[in-house]
Amino acid sequence: MSASCSMVDFNAGLLDFLRASPTPFHATQNIAAQLLAAGFIPLQEGELWQLEPGNRYLVTRNDSSIIAFVYGKMPLLETGIRMLGAHTDSPCLKVKPRAELNRRGYFQLGVEVYGGVLLAPWYDRDLSMAGRVSYRDQHDQVVSALVDFETPVAVVPSLAIHLDRDANKARSINAQKDIAPLLLQLPAEDAVMPDFRELLQAELLRKQPQLAVKQVLDYEISLYDTQPPAMIGLGQDFIASARLDNLLSCFIGLQALLEADDQVTSLLICTDHEEVGSASCCGAKGPMLQQFLERLLPDVESRVRVIDRSMMISADNAHGIHPNFMDRHDENHGPLLNRGPVIKVNANQRYATTSETSAFFRLLCEKADVPVQTFVARTDMGCGSTIGPVVASEVGVKTIDVGAPTFGMHSIRELAGASDGWYLYKAVVEFFTYAKPPIALVAGT
Known part of the structure; x- marks a missing residue:
């Protein structure tokens, strides 16, 4: 996908990525697959690295986080690192x-809430299951594999x-409880329940x-909505999908990195557990990014100087103004949907934006002919x-x-603008x- 691609092509790729990435494990696998197809060289953290300018690399951790890196040909002290x-x-x-529960002959699973889930939309959805399974193989070694049931296998029924x-x-x-x-x-209330680990083994x-x-020794399995992502609205103005927060940003970073200039050093990091x-x-x-930078630049003096010339764009969805709850x-x-990315500002450092980084991002958007917006929370709200x-x-x-404005954040199905x-x-391709280092951020200013 090139920077000159149409919005239609970009969104088609986004929908495919969202559909194929029901868990962080699958998202990381899919990101890595696109990078490998583009010639990125896989690294193993437990092996010796010999990084060379002009090459492209990737490394994963826990199967759910990934760093991808374009090692530019220009000296790092001249360009810094675009992150x-x-x-x-x-x-x-x-x-x-x-997890196994037998309630009046109904086989159910006990679940934990992960993160700040908006729970009500999970009712009456066609749910499937996916994640990572760790098992013992024929050599008594622990091996992991990804699983995805794909079809609807579960539901949380509403109370009438x-x-x-x-x-x-x-x-x-x-x-x-709910x-x-x-x-x-089950065929009877006292029937033997299925063993969930055996169900996972059979599906694998x-x-x-x-x-x-x-x-099967253990697992990390999540439920997800099987309704596929879609372009919706009379004018196809919106994208409706699960996990827009924050796979939308992961996809943006991935596609932009695939277009990165090999003269400049650029880095994408997509981490789990945010x-x-x-x-x-x-x-x-955790130490993943810091350890990567230490291996790239073992000399502390050089590393500090390069970081001073570097910049990070933290991309995560923003709250668009809801027409039913404008207050x-x-x-x-x-921020309005389809009016451009949002710069997020918070005086108490809930966001890391400064006037310098904000100014440079506005410059990038101007160069890329992209509109830009700003979000600040109400002073009486967190x-x-x-x-x-x-x-x-x-x-x-x-x-x-920064981030794309979104409705329904943390719902089982979120809504974003088709353009954002x-x-x-x-803007990230421009980044x-x-x-050269962002003008306002040159050392000594």
């Missing part, structure tokens, strides 16, 4: 380790309004019969956060938080081809 960060995870329901007359006025949802998905009706072997699965604080070995608060926004900072402040504080790189992902992609 774009996003996250691979989304709020969802995750299956518990001992006749049994909850206040459902439309004061409904509350108990995450322990959202266990239903998978099967059905899709991948070449696997030597001796015993929705729960990023504090993991593969999260933004939830500051009157001067209500706001979410992103990987931006985390990376800025851990690495010391100048950072801006493409707009942000064009990855900018041949």
Whole structure:
């Protein structure tokens, strides 16, 4: 996909990526597959690296986070590093380790709430399951593989309004009792329940019969909505999909990196666990990016100087002004869908944007002929956060938080403008081809 691609082509690729990426594991696998097809060289963290300017590399961690890197031919001290960060995870329901439940002969699964899930939309959806399965093979080695049931296998039925007359006025949802998905009706109330690990093993072997699965030992399985992503609206103005937060940004970064200038050093990092604080070995608060930079630039003096000439765009969706709830926004900072990417600002550092990074991003948008907007939360309301402040504080790189405006964030099905992902992609392509440090950020200014 080139920077001159049409918005239609960009969105078609986005829908395919969203459809094929029901979990962070699948998203990372799909990102890596596109990079490998484009000639990126895979690295293993446990092996010796010999990085050479002019080459392109990728490395994954935990199968759910990835760094992809274009090692530019120009000296790093001249250009710095162009970084774009996003996250691979989304709020969802995750299956518990001992999940099997038999309630009046209905086979259900116990689930945990992952992240800040908007729970009500999970009712009455055609749900499937996907994730990573770790098993013992014929050599008694622990091996992992991805699984995706693909078809609808579960549902969380609503309680009829006749049994909850206040459902439309004061409904509350108990995450322990009210959202266990239903998978099967057993032949009798006292019938033996299926073993969930055996179900996973059977599904693995059905899709991948070449696997030597001796015993499933454990798993990380999420539920997801099987309704595919779609362009919607009378004028096809909107994209409706699960996991737009934040696979939209991952896809934007991926496509822009594939167009990156090989003279300039550019880096894409998509990390897991942002929705729960990023504090993991593969999260933004973990050491993955810092360790990568240390291996790229072992000399501390050189590394600090390069980071001073570098910049990070933290890309994560923004809250578009909802026409039914306009009072939830500051009157001067209500971003509209299809009006361009949003610069996110917060005086209390929930976003890492500064006047310098914001100014440079506005310059990029001007060069790319892209409109730009600003979001600031109401002063009497809190706001979410992103990987931006985390990376800025851990690495010391100048950072801006931006994103495509979205409705229904953290719902099972979110809504974005058809133009905004493409707009942000064009701005990031400009970022990855900018041949010198951002003017306002040159050392000594």
